Amino acid sequence: GNSVTQMEGPVTLSEEAFLTINCTYTATGYPSLFWYVQYPGEGLQLLLKATKADDKGSNKGFEATYRKETTSFHLEKGSVQVSDSAVYFCALNEAGYSTLTFGKGTMLLVSP
C-alpha cells in the first residue's frame, strides 16, 4: 500500500535559518504529492503540490521538487520566520483515488 515517511520533529531553528523537512513515499502508481501546514489552533491548509516527476511546487517562499528516482518530496525554505512555526504534513494522492495518505507530521519551531 501507499505510505509517507517524514523526518521526526520537532525541528528547532533560529529566524532566517535554512529549512529542510525530508519526505519520502511509497506508492504503486504515479501519485501527486502535497505539503499541508497546520498553524497553532487552525485547520490544515494546502501549502504546495506537485503532480508529476520533476515538478516543483512553491508557495510563501517554500519549495519542494517531486523526485521520482529517489521517491522524495523534501520541503525547503531559504529563510524561515517565527510565523512559519507550525506542523507540516507531507501527503500523497494516487491517481484514480480520491483520498490523501499523510505522513505523521513534523513540528517546526522558529525562535527570534
Add this chain to the structure above:
Amino acid sequence: GAGVSQSPSNKVTEKGKDVELRCDPISGHTALYWYRQSLGQGLEFLIYFQGNSAPDKSGLPSDRFSAERTGGSVSTLTIQRTQQEDSAVYLCASSLSSGVSYEQYFGPGTRLTVT
C-alpha cells in the same frame, strides 16, 4: 465565503457512550472526507463521500464507526460504544469533486476525549 465547519469543537464523553460528530462542507462541494488525527498515528483516512454515497469506507477502524451524508451536504460521523483509543481530533474536508485535481479544504476539527 464560509469554509468547512465542524461541531462540536470539543467533546468529552464517557467510555461506552455513543457520539455524533457533524461536518458542514463548503457549499457546492460534492466530495466530503473524514480523517482522524491522533498522537503517534498522524492523520488517517476514515471514509469519503461523493454526493450521498461512500465509495471508500476502507479507513473505518471498526464496525463501531459509521457515517452518513444527506442531501449531498451535511455529514455525520457516529462512534458507538466509545473506547479510550477513539480519543483523537476528527477532521472533515470537502472538495469541489473527487479526484486528485481538486483541493481538499479542511475544517478545524472536533477534539474527542473518551474518559
